[in-house]
Amino acid sequence: MNPSAQTPVGQLEAARSLALGDGRYYPTIIPGVMPIIGANADASIEIRRWGADFLAETFASPTWPPDVKVPCALSVLATIKEYLEGVADSGVLRSAVQAAASIYPLVYRHIIADPADTQHWQLMLAIKSNILRRMDSAPPGVRICCVKFVQQIVLVQTPGMPPDPRRPEHTDISLALVPRDHPMIPYANLEAESSGLLDRLLGIIHGDHRLDRLMARDEIPLTMYSDALLVTATLNSLGMLIQRRPAVITKILSSVMNFNPLKLANSPMTSKNKVLMKSIERTTRALLVNVMKRNPEGPFTGRIQQYLEKIHRMRIDVLDESNRKRPAPTETTDNLDAAKRQRLDAPVPIMAPAVQAVPALPPGPVSFRQLFTLNPDGNTANFDVQAFQDPEQLLRILVPVLQSIDETRLGSSINAVRSRYLTLSTAMPRPPVQAPAAVDDEEEYEPDFEPEDAEQVMNKLDGAPPDNFIPERISDAPLAPYRLPEAPLLTVEEAQNHGKMTIQRAFQMLSSIGEPNLKTKITKGGFNRLAASSFDRDSWITILSRLATRASAGLGDIDQGIKSEFEVKRGSLGLGESIRNQLYQYIMSDWRKRIDVAISWLNEEWYNDNVIAQSTKPTSKPVANGNGAVSVTDKGNYQRCALRLLDGMLTYIEGTDKVLVRFISEIPGLDMSILSRMKKMAEDPERIDLAIMVLQYLYMFRPPVRELAVDVLVDMWRTNDRAKNNAKKLLLRWRPEALQEDREEAFKTEKESANGALEVKAA
Incomplete structure (x- = not known):
């Protein structure tokens, strides 16, 4: 770049950075830069490249609304037309085509609203014709951008889905917005043009790539590379059309499933050709897998699965080199060394543990050291542990040693020490037993002196006092009763916080239980059944809904005044509202499967409201609540909760959700406020x-x-x-x-x- 162009480019980059930071500046920056990069400006090729890139980036940015983009798009049409007709640089052409792809829907919508604006529509038609002529002869990068432009034409000139009245924004621009009698853009012509351009897109993936003609001219590698890029770009553009235009799904999927992504297998199998085939095959598979994920129950799911299995088998036959190698010979795995056995994945034979030889104990008295020493000739037998002054150092040595011990050898050593101990226990001499003094007129008790087994001896040794134990005189005075100190009283805030934590844990446990299985669930019916007789999901729902509804109803007589307990009563009301909010969130997280929970909760709310209403009938007396004498009135929690649940579900209910019929028919109370929601829903x-x-x-x-x-x-x-x-x-x-x-x-x-x-x- 020459020095004279550095200053304008620096200023333009500063303006571009400002717009990238905040999209609101685009309408101000575009009129300022157009005299520099516009059609009548005498700019260098660097300025034109910057201008084309800026326009492509500007109209593809989602940071400013489409309504503001329309007047700016109309002002740059002449510049884009001049770039396409008067500049031969591939970088400028690529960016100009991308900018035209972003601008075409905006101009299209403007012409629908203003049929008299023929000037801008003629400029757009000239740009469209120029781009469509370049699809077959332009460099690979420009052709890929042309594919994006054709995708936008098919997208806006194909009938889309009917607008959803529940969504206020209508950003989908399609042929459905064009009136049948539009003077500038006839409906039939636009539909025919979009169908022809879609056939042109699908023809790219079914082309023969001119292999026979170019093999003689040694142009196969470059042509294959460019055609593979074009095929991949076309497959990527079809995903948007499948998602947003149901009218062309059948045509596109039928064409894609007739496409062979491994057609380059007939050409020389070089490493470059293998990479190209893998790329096309993966793009095709990703496109079809995404279609199945969006609509698993669609009519094309079975055919797509068969096609994917077929492509998988073809890919293994063409690209998998492991099947072409000579298989390894089968060898016996007997008498093999460890390395050979590991390579052949042979099972390691399980050897019987060797029996450890236990030396006999010396005659005479035996010390603890001799009892636990199994190898008197080893180095550890004469090791003095008292040499370690620091216990931490001893622990650092013992822990790795214990971790490295073989479990089998440790068990055999323990059994050896146990057998030694039993042998010594049976061989110990017993002290003579003195007979009790004779008692007149009573039979003498003569116990049977039977030899004690090892378990009895070990129990006696465990319960025996230590050798240096000296008994002291124990007082005969009775012990005083011990009482735990009383816990401090909780404040209202602490009680509410603990209540909320308990509720959160209960709902966490409720989520971990899972949904009930209707096939295996056994329900005990009748009027004598218990509401919460088990620990399943229904029992916890009953407990929580009754805590929410009846915690605010009071535990005593409502005719009695509430004095110092009013604060606790207010805390119970807050606890009930907290449980109601948690129940609402739990139901709405999966309301189709948890509609029975909503019905059970509303039944409890209705019952509680009726009980309170009956207990506060005209005989109600003034109730003192600490702030003065007021009368108890019905809170109407059922009405409020039912409308809240119904409004929440109506946001997501589709026309096929019959679960709404069950919900409305099973809730206990219906009035005009609830049924009027059906009238509101019928507006859709x-x-x-x-x-x-x-x-x-x-x-x-x-x-x-x-x-x-x-x-x-x-x-x-x-x-x-x-x-x-x-x-x-x-x-x-x-x-x-x-x-x-x-x-x-x-x-x-x-x-x-x-x-x-x-x-x-x-x-």
Whole structure:
């Protein structure tokens, strides 16, 4: 680079670093750098390379919103067109094509909203034509960028999935946004063009790579390398299309599964060709494995597995060199040395442990040293342990020695010492036993002097006092009773903290128990059954839900005033709310499998609310709680918890989740606030059938809420146009007068509007 260009490049790099740090500066920096890198600027090739890289990086950055990108994208179209038509540098071309791939969806969406802007659309069409002409003749790096551009065209010109009303952002740009009568971009032309470009992409992986023509010109290595890069880039681009465009999944997967990634096996098997084949085969396998992971139950799963097994066998036949080698000869493993046996993976013969010869003890008295010495000729027999003054030094020596001892030899040595001890015990002389004094008129007791076995002798020795034990006079006074000191009283905060820790441990244990198996679970029914008769998941759920619901109900008579215990009572309320929060988190972590837990919890809440409501009926007296006389009122925990659970589940419920029918039908209390959630859910077109199914089930099997269910259906029929047909079928059977009233009101409204129009015309 010449010195005159260093200063502009340095300034441009400073601006680029500022934008990389914060994407909000892009709309300000782009107008400032365009006079330097733009179409009319007399810039050097270095400046143009920097400009193309900057534009590709800018419009691919996710740090600033697409709505702000649109006016900037329109302002750089002329520059990108000039780069593609007037610059031959491959680096500039690569970055320009990448920038065009990022800009095309933005211009496409702008033209949908503003059909009169023909100037910018003509620039975009010129850029598109230039890039598509380069796909077959450009260098390998530029062709890979062209593949990315074609992928973007197919992505935005193919119908996508219908927008989800639960997601406020609509960032997916597809053919579904184009009106059928758009004057600038006809719907049929765009769909046909995307189909043709998709066929062109799939044709890249099925091309013959011109091997026959280039083998005679000795151009095989370079062509194979470039074509392998192009095939890999094409396979990588197909993954996005499979994920976001269901309309072309069948076409793409059928083409990929007809592709042979090992077709280069017919060429000379050089190391470079092997690397290329492995790369293409791994990319193909990764693409298909990701498809199976996203949809394990899809219709193509079986065919994909068969294709992967087929490719695996072909890869072993073509690339695995181990099958081509001569197998090792089979040799016998008898009488082999350790090294030979290890190489042949032969089992090591288990040798019988050698019997250790135990020398006899010397005659006469035997000391402890002689008793435990099994090898009197060894060096350790005369070793004096008292030479170690530092016990730590002795420990550092003994621990490694004990770790290195063979367990078999240690056991045999212990048995040898035990046999010596038993022999000495039986050979010891017994002291003479004196007969007790004779007692008149009583029989003399003569014990049987039978020889004691070794176990009795060892028990006596263990219980015997030490040799230097001198008994002292023991006082005959009785011992005073010993009492443990009383534990200090807990404060309210400490009690609440300990309660929360106990709850957390209970839920940790509950998560480790796992879900019950319905096939092996045996439930004892009837009214006399115990709610928590075992330590399974249901028992712990019952205990925790009752702790949450009944901890706040009080343990004594509610007519009695609460005095100093009010603080403890407030702590119990906090404990109940903590358990409710933990139960909610536990259920929502896997709500489809734990819907029975939610139903059990809400039943406990409903029962507790009714008990409190009955006990505080009009005969309620003022209750002193430390702050004045107030009356006990119903807290309504069931209503609050039921709505919280229902709102949490409605966020994730799909149209096929029949578990919602079970939840609504089994909770004990239903009112308009709960059933109105079905009306809200029916605003999603995919969940209208599920909402209608819930209301129909309630009408058929829960007669007390029939009127509420029909009221919700009438409201849904009047306010939701998409649910009118489904609601009308049920209202014709259950409440046809509602349909008739709406028709009369509509007729009356039309008549009044017509009369008003006639009066205006007559006047």
